[in-house]
Amino acid sequence: MLAEETHRHDHAEPETQQEVLLRVSGLKTQFRQDGRTVTAVDGVSFDVRRGETLAIVGESGSGKSVTAMSILRLIPSPPGEIVDGEVLFDGKDMLGLSDEEIRKMRGSEIAMIFQEPMTSMNPVLTIGRQLSEPIQVHRGGDRKSLLAKCVDLLRKVRIPDPENRVKAYPHQLSGGMRQRAMIAMGLGCDPRLIIADEPTTALDVTVQAQILELLKDLTRERGTSMILITHDLGVVARYADRINVMYAGRIVEQGSSGDIFKHPKHPYTLGLMSSIPRLDQPSGTRLTPITGQPPDLSNLPSGCPFHPRCRFAEDRCRAERPPLTQVSDQHWKACWIDVNKP
Amino acid sequence: MSTNHNDVLLDVQDLKVHFKLHGGLFGQKQTGTVKAVDGVSFQVRRGETLGLVGESGCGKSTTGLGVLRMVEPTAGKVTLDGIDITALNSAALRKARRRMQMVYQDPFGALDPRMRVLDIIGEPLLIHKMFKDKKDYKAQVHDLLERVGLNPNMADRYPHQFSGGQRQRIGIARALAARPELIICDEPVSALDVSIQAQVINLLEDIQEEFGLTYLFIAHDLAVVRHICDRIMVMYLGHVVEVTDRDALYENPQHPYTQALMSAIPIPDPEEEAKRGFDRSLQGEVPSPLNPPSGCPFHPRCRFAHDACKTQKPRLMETDTGHQVACHLYDPAASDINAGDVMEDNLVRAG
Ligand SMILES: Nc1ncnc2c1ncn2[C@@H]1O[C@H](COP(=O)(O)OP(=O)(O)OP(=O)(O)O)[C@@H](O)[C@H]1O
Ligand SMILES: Nc1ncnc2c1ncn2[C@@H]1O[C@H](COP(=O)(O)OP(=O)(O)OP(=O)(O)O)[C@@H](O)[C@H]1O
Ligand SMILES: [Mg+2]
Ligand SMILES: [Mg+2]
Numbered sequence: 001m002l003a004e005e006t007h008r009h010d011h012a013e014p015e016t017q018q019e020v021l022l023r024v025s026g027l028k029t030q031f032r033q034d035g036r037t038v039t040a041v042d043g044v045s046f047d048v049r050r051g052e053t054l055a056i057v058g059e060s061g062s063g064k065s066v067t068a069m070s071i072l073r074l075i076p077s078p079p080g081e082i083v084d085g086e087v088l089f090d091g092k093d094m095l096g097l098s099d100e101e102i103r104k105m106r107g108s109e110i111a112m113i114f115q116e117p118m119t120s121m122n123p124v125l126t127i128g129r130q131l132s133e134p135i136q137v138h139r140g141g142d143r144k145s146l147l148a149k150c151v152d153l154l155r156k157v158r159i160p161d162p163e164n165r166v167k168a169y170p171h172q173l174s175g176g177m178r179q180r181a182m183i184a185m186g187l188g189c190d191p192r193l194i195i196a197d198e199p200t201t202a203l204d205v206t207v208q209a210q211i212l213e214l215l216k217d218l219t220r221e222r223g224t225s226m227i228l229i230t231h232d233l234g235v236v237a238r239y240a241d242r243i244n245v246m247y248a249g250r251i252v253e254q255g256s257s258g259d260i261f262k263h264p265k266h267p268y269t270l271g272l273m274s275s276i277p278r279l280d281q282p283s284g285t286r287l288t289p290i291t292g293q294p295p296d297l298s299n300l301p302s303g304c305p306f307h308p309r310c311r312f313a314e315d316r317c318r319a320e321r322p323p324l325t326q327v328s329d330q331h332w333k334a335c336w337i338d339v340n341k342p
Numbered sequence: 343m344s345t346n347h348n349d350v351l352l353d354v355q356d357l358k359v360h361f362k363l364h365g366g367l368f369g370q371k372q373t374g375t376v377k378a379v380d381g382v383s384f385q386v387r388r389g390e391t392l393g394l395v396g397e398s399g400c401g402k403s404t405t406g407l408g409v410l411r412m413v414e415p416t417a418g419k420v421t422l423d424g425i426d427i428t429a430l431n432s433a434a435l436r437k438a439r440r441r442m443q444m445v446y447q448d449p450f451g452a453l454d455p456r457m458r459v460l461d462i463i464g465e466p467l468l469i470h471k472m473f474k475d476k477k478d479y480k481a482q483v484h485d486l487l488e489r490v491g492l493n494p495n496m497a498d499r500y501p502h503q504f505s506g507g508q509r510q511r512i513g514i515a516r517a518l519a520a521r522p523e524l525i526i527c528d529e530p531v532s533a534l535d536v537s538i539q540a541q542v543i544n545l546l547e548d549i550q551e552e553f554g555l556t557y558l559f560i561a562h563d564l565a566v567v568r569h570i571c572d573r574i575m576v577m578y579l580g581h582v583v584e585v586t587d588r589d590a591l592y593e594n595p596q597h598p599y600t601q602a603l604m605s606a607i608p609i610p611d612p613e614e615e616a617k618r619g620f621d622r623s624l625q626g627e628v629p630s631p632l633n634p635p636s637g638c639p640f641h642p643r644c645r646f647a648h649d650a651c652k653t654q655k656p657r658l659m660e661t662d663t664g665h666q667v668a669c670h671l672y673d674p675a676a677s678d679i680n681a682g683d684v685m686e687d688n689l690v691r692a693g
Contacts, residue, residue: 059535160626175398176627204397205562206624209606231536234565234608238615257612273610275540277569280609283588287569289540293505 027085055240111186128166393571447529507538
């Protein structure tokens with residue numbers, strides 16, 4: 001195995017550089033409430049390359065959604081604020097754009113698909129109206145061509161009978177269909193990046209599979225990149241090329257999907273993997289839960305924030321925060337311990 | 343957990359729960375009927391865990407509630423240890439309920455926010471007069487708290503002071519209080535984070551062993567169900583479509599719906615996933631139970647559907663592999679194509 005080098009993940013590889021669509025560096029987002037400051041995202045750096053799917057996994061409250069919303073500058077302020085970092089989309093500095101410019105990016109270049117479609121759709125407008133509006137704003141077109149485009153989009157997301165469904169209101173569609181209509185809305189302007197935050201959590205297994213297959217097809221056909229936020233490790237294994245594991249607002253492990261599933265290096269990632277029952281393991285296997293509770297983000301433990309729950313923790317872990325360190329070609333971890341040592 | 347007890351604790355025969363929907367200005371007009379559970383039969387043996395799976399709205403919770411008569415069944419018979427639950431008057435029912443408890447999905451909604459944990463967990467003791475004096479009451483609650491991994495000095499707190507996983511433990515402690523024989527767990531871990539899920543699953547396994555409990559375990563996560571259940575029942579739109587032993591169900595699903603369900607579950611291993619592929623044959627969504635399809639409820643989404651499936655409801659019958667399946671493909675009397683086609687097709691896809 002490679003000797004572990006201790007330096008920060010600094011995007012040094014030249015051959016991948018040209019493929020990078022989104023580069024997030026040192027992102028830090030805080031919320032101030034009742035005199036306390038919650039650092040929801042604490043110095044997060046990662047790249048999304050063209051055509052790839054990057055998954056973000058981690059427990060509830062680890063900062064997955066806040067990371068996504070920070071990229072699109074959707075953080076409610078107050079109480080929230082992006083206090084540090086840089087977000088480059090195709091070289092453009094997202095945090096420096098005017099409100100007008102960022103609004104343009106949201107509808108056209110970057111699409112966001114939320115967990116609960118009912119709250120992000122307008123209940124009094126037909127599906128067709130909601131689909132065509134952003135297209136008209138960003139791309140223009142007359143009524144007839146817009147309608148044709150909408151029907152086409154609904155067909156792409158496999159909504160049956162699209163000619164009639166464009167006239168339907170959101171409540172007239174089932175949950176699965178609404179979620180697909182949301183995806184259609186996101187795709188209207190051929191975005192280059194899709195950010196999908198738990199896009200299928202509220203859906204049934206078979207419908208979930210249909211929708212994720214659909215998104216995967218789109219990334220393949222059009223070279224669209226995707227950030228997929230999910231707590232389902234099975235979904236990650238099936239659809240992600242690379243993975244960010246987040247804990248307490250930080251990336252604790254980062255790498256290719258193959259590497260991370262085969263050789264998890266961070267005790268938290270190991271914990272996540274051994275705490276789920278798996279269909280590919282003997283059915284009697286006892287689960288190994290991660291003990292304890294997620295930390296209070298306004299009052300993090302000293303050193304490594306995971307140390308109170310970590311069975312490998314040593315003195316150094318309680319005193320010093322481990323930086324994100326490269327362990328092999330495509331794999332980084334923030335941990336002092338070598339978990340593979342016997 | 344072994345399953346060589348053939349002693350039936352719970353016997354459910356042809357259970358139906360229909361909800362009448364009312365419209366009109368004063369709700370006086372009946373506008374439709376939801377056949378949430380429509381002729382479900384099954385047995386749960388003492389000490390075993392029977393899993394109940396199926397997609398949202400297929401009638402899993404309603405089946406559980408119907409068994410406990412927390413909603414009144416429209417028809418059918420429920421027998422617990424020889425006692426006909428469906429025939430009991432309300433006083434007798436209250437007594438019988440001591441023996442069957444429920445753990446709910448939502449650890450946030452299921453606990454009364456104004457009650458202290460002491461009284462939430464102790465309430466069943468009170469209802470069934472199961473303590474000597476105040477001291478004994480407290481001691482029992484403290485024992486229960488300890489048993490589910492909570493600190494007894496938390497007894498004076500209120501539910502909002504606990505995390506999701508802790509609240510689910512409180513719900514479990516409450517269900518255990520009356521020393522029941524059967525616990526119906528309705529999605530007990532679905533609302534919990536993965537890391538906390540494992541803690542609660544292990545707890546359920548431990549107390550089953552310790553108290554000799556029988557579980558009806560409702561869930562939609564098939565990996566969790568496989569982990570904890572001995573036998574599994576698959577429901578679709580108010581009907582049972584397949585019942586069999588855990589391993590048989592996962593290794594050799596027979597009903598086309600069960601097969602599609604299995605292929606839809608991703609496995610957390612990228613290499614396995616790349617090999618496995620996804621069965622794209624299942625299209626469309628679960629139809630509305632207000633307007634269910636004729637014949638076999640699954641036929642509009644089934645790629646093996648033939649004429650008989652559109653008109654005749656298949657009965658649940660034992661196949662030669664020991665599964666109980668409700669599908670015309672396995673019914674020699676009803677079929678013009680046969681199970682051989684399904685098997686062959688699976689071999690092609692697997693190969
Ligand atoms: N509007 C807000 N005001 C105050 N705090 C917030 C706000 N939004 C998020 N937070 C805090 O930021 C932290 C990270 O939240 P985030 O929503 O990113 O978690 P997540 O990883 O997406 O979790 P989940 O899996 O539950 O969606 C949490 O501690 C949360 O309480
Ligand atoms: N009180 C009620 N009145 C009318 N319809 C009802 C009532 N309770 C349930 N239903 C309907 O009965 C059907 C079965 O519901 P049930 O809650 O049993 O499904 P489930 O399988 O538990 O689903 P989930 O996985 O979403 O919990 C659904 O169509 C539901 O809308
Ligand atoms: Mg979130
Ligand atoms: Mg339910």
